[in-house]
Amino acid sequence: MIIEKAEVLVSSPGRNFVTLRITTDDGYVGLGDATLNGRELSVAAYLAEHLVPILIGRDAHAIEDTWQYLYRGAYWRRGPVTMASIAAVDTALWDIKAKVAGLPLYQLLGGKSRRGCLAYGHASGAELPELFDSIREHLELGYKAIRIQTGIPGLDSVYGVASSSNAAVGDGGTTSRYDHEPARRSAKPVEEAWDTRAYLRHAPTVFEAVRNEFGPELPLLHDAHHRLTPIQAAKLGKALEPYDLFWLEDVTPAENTAVLRRVREHTTTPLAIGEVFNTIWDYRELFEEQLIDYVRSPVTHAGGITALRRIFDYASVYQIKSGVHGPTDISPVGLAAALHLGIAIPNFGIQEYMQHSDATNEVFRPTYTFEGGLLAPGDGPGLGVEYDDAVAGAHPYAAAYLPVNRLQLDGSMHDW
Structure with a gap:
């Protein structure tokens, strides 16, 4: 063939x-x-x-x-x-x-190891009432685990908050979901301001409020988005321990993996990292020293199903689980591939699921399903996604950039 x-x-x-x-x-x-x-x-x-x-x-x-x-x-x-x-x-x-x-592809990967893949959604709000409404909306949609992102007093726009001033709402979107998350159609990247001390003061108060409102059982996740130094990351992880997070994600820039030792020394909050990693070699030190708990690489950016399966097999030796990156910058093809892999591997942890817009699903026509908090791949032959050229032709490419970050105090470039 x-x-x-x-x-x-x-x-x-x-x-x-x-x-x-x-x-x-x-x-x-x-x-x-x-x-x-x-x-x-x-x-x-x-x-x-x-x-x-x-x-x-x-x-x-x-x-x-x-x-x-x-x-x-x-x-x-x-x-x-x-x-x-x-x-x-x-x-x-x-x-x-x-x-x-x-x-279906999962049968070639060893068959099902579970009924479905636990998914988490993205709840956000500039302030607590808006955040609480977003959490309730996600619970009504059937999510059993939810990522929490919130505005920070004094900052106009914050990563992961749909109602931020720079957030680009997608077609048919609401304040609690935005299809561009967080890329923006513009000639140049949008510049955002950042204040680490304000964030470190504010984040624990948000999780305290969420736990008081929604109780101890709901799995909660949070993404620090590579913005902290190792000691700042350790401080945040320790401060969030009373709120029993499912994970704390990307606490510090991923280029220097050795710094995760310092974070791990100071907190028992589970750590997830890797959505910007591309190969198994990026993980070697993290796995062998057991510095993380969840692998974030998607099929799309880590060399495909062949390569990501190797990464997960390596992780399983150290009781590390999958936590595949899955916002709307992974197409339904990439998400379907992750689900076929996730339903088959023994060390599945959780799958990120930010739902695509109706327009996206009309182009790709996926057959995976979301029910009872679980995602499941289609049962037809292959991935279970078909590309509609006629519909796609009505949606030509338009440049869209991720934002850049500057410190609010003096305008220095900072990790976004």
Whole structure:
């Protein structure tokens, strides 16, 4: 079975997506997600100009060899553009293999290990009443675990808060969900202000209020978004211990993984990290020293199903679980791939699920379901996602940038 055609599809049904569609000589079609938020065209060019030409004529069944060919065969390795491109190829080939077998993809990964994948949603609010309304809305939607993000007194816009002044509300969106989260269609990135001390003072009071209102049983998560130094991260983790978080995410910039030792020494709050990691080698020290509790890498940015399965198998040796990145900058193709993997692996933890807009779902037409707080992949052959070219054609690419961050005090650039 030979790869006859590979197409790079760029569309923007509420936000930008890059999709790879591979077609074999006997008519099988597979999809892969290559979306890299704010840098979509870089991946589209890498695919179209470098990978597509060398894919034509290859055996579509040789998934492992193709992965090694694209990764080890290139002298310049790793990085988000390269790994998102490889991920798209890998996922599309798995989609094809499962369709040839006439089975949902998870069956080729060992079959179901659970009824469904526990999902968490994004609740947010500039102030507590708005946050409480958002939490109630998510509970009504069926979520059994919820991420909490809130405004900070003195700051106009804060990451993860849908009603912030810079938040871009998607088509059909409300104040509690925004499809661009948090990219903004503009000629240049929006600049936001940040105050770490104000954040560290405010965050524990928010979780105290949420626990008082919603009780001790609801699993709560929080994302610090790489904005803290190691000692600041340790301080936050310790301050949040009374509120029994499911996890504290991305507490400090991920480039220097060794600093997680200091955080781990000072808090028992579970730690999640890795949505900006691209390979298994980024995790080695974190796993072997057991410095984290959850792996955040998505299929889309970590080299595909083949590579992420290896990461999860490595993590399981140290009782570390999955916590796959899944906001709307992962397309339904990428989310479906994560669900097939998540329902099969033994060390599944939780799946992020920020629901796509109706426009996005009309383009991709996923068959996965969300019921009783659990996501489940479709049971048809392959990934269970079909791309509608006619609908996608009505949504052309439009540049959208992630914000940048400056300290409120003096305007210095800060981690966003």
